[in-house]
Amino acid sequence: RHALASGTLPEEYQVKLFGGGEMFPAQRQDQQMQNVADRNIHAALELADRHRLKLTAQDLGSTGHRNIIFDLWNGNVWVRHQPMEAIEKDAKQKNQRIAGR
16 A cells, blocks of 8 residues: 555565564464464465565565564665574573583
């Protein structure tokens, strides 16, 4: 709606999707149950497809967190994804250094 109201078409836009990571995988009780992250990814991809938006980049799913830098001037996006395993390893090493081991 907003694109059409501004005199542009959805096909003129570039869409870049990031996220959809599972933040608390250990807390999911039923492994058969589709998690929120998967549902969010599916919904985002479905909306992009339904509105004929051109998906030009994506980094979706997994665990851990992402740092995203978006340059408003030129539209460039940089993503750094740190999986949960790397976060846990870094925390363990830091704790060992603090404990003097």
